[in-house]
Amino acid sequence: MLARYKGVEFGGRRGNLIISKFDPSAPEIRSNDHPKPFGDGALAGRDYLGEASWTFELTTNERDEVGALAAAGALVSAWRDPKVRLKPNVTVPLSYMVAGRWRRVYGRPGQITDPVSDVHANLGVGKIVASFRVLDPNFYDDAExxxxxxxxxxxxxxxxxxxxxxxxxxxxxxxxxxxxxxxxxxxxxxxxxxxxxxxxxxxxxxxxxxxxxxxxxxxxxxxxxxxxxxxxxxxxxxxxxxxxxxxxxxxxxxxxxxxxxxxxxxxxxxxxxxxxxxxxxxxxxx
Missing domain, CATH: 2.60.120.860 (Jelly Rolls)
Incomplete structure (x- = not known):
């Protein structure tokens, strides 16, 4: 899988940010079912698709800690951009490529960790966990x-x-x-x-x-x-x-x-x- 957010690309096999695990949760279901007043079960109401969360576990692919921090820094900076997180009622695209085609979802970036400074990071392998809150349940072609x-x-x-x-x-x-x-x-x-x-x-x-x-x-x-x-x-x-x-x-x-x-x-x-x-x-x- 390959993904891109605000010009920063991650994933694939040869980049400096490799996706080691991808966990796309299903959208929440918002239901207004009501218990039957005289009997077992419930009366079905409307079911709405709510928020979903995409979690990426990333590994930097560099030769040393300096390279690992630089690779991670570009994504962390984009992820925490105040021009996005401080604006209400605004969603932004996260693009991804699966099966050779680029598509996108709309939402807001969530939490992201900095790479851990340990022996692996010293070798250029830092670990990052980033989540993206998907607020539109549909998926769109990246190309307009x-x-x-x-x-x-x-x-x-x-x-x-x-x-x-x-x-x-x-x-x-x-x-x-x-x-x-x-x-x-x-x-x-x-x-x-x-x-x-x-x-x-x-x-x-x-x-x-x-x-x-x-x-x-x-x-x-x-x-x-x-x-x-x-x-x-x-x-x-x-x-x-x-x-x-x-x-x-x-x-x-x-x-x-x-x-x-x-x-x-x-x-x-x-x-x-x-x-x-x-x-x-x-x-x-x-």
Missing amino acids: TKVRLTIVPESSGGIIIPLVTPISTRMNNGQRAGLVENLGDVASPLTVTFHGPARNPKIKAAAGWEVGITGTLAYDQSVTVDARAGTVTRNDGASIPGWLTRATQLSKAVIPAGKSDLTFTAIDSTGTAAVDLSWRNSYSSI
Whole structure:
């Protein structure tokens, strides 16, 4: 197994940090079952997947204690980064490679030990134990799928545009609808970036949900709506959740496994408005 966190890679057979043991615990189950008031057993409620913990036992692979401490120090520094651990409601990716494919989970780094200074560390073999709290129960492709959609000018007779390669399209009563595809087996949250000039840009799904903003974007402005993180950010860094349309529900802005119909609408007489759609194929297992 090979893993990577904030640019620090560990695992494999030839690196300076080798994984000697990997223990991925199952997610906790949060249940609201209730005892039957008149009889044996219980009434089944809803079961929710909670937090899981991934524990890595690592060994430094260096020639001396100095090398061992340096190898461990890079990971410890990344693991304890205050820019992550002091921010609430923020999750970060931990990437891993199994069976030749890179995927990722989202969560927060937990405890990590420094290498023990003993005879083994003196020989370049220090022991480290690091845990990562997995807060999203799904697994995602490390590589992101991204598609840019452009607008049809009003003078051309319409504001609904087709999706493009790698997305297939079809004609329907003079309006072109597109198909996006999630190659995983569970729904994946969508990230939408609207680029101006555009007024009231919006993405709608055949499933019924929408992601849209009210207002006008200048030619040099953009707004990114991240359904997984629950954020709405303008390109100058400002958080503007109040710009979302009333019909927007970020919890529903997902691409289910398989193909989905999406359309993009906006008011733009220049024909230069665009939107970027991005997602990661999502899976129910590692």
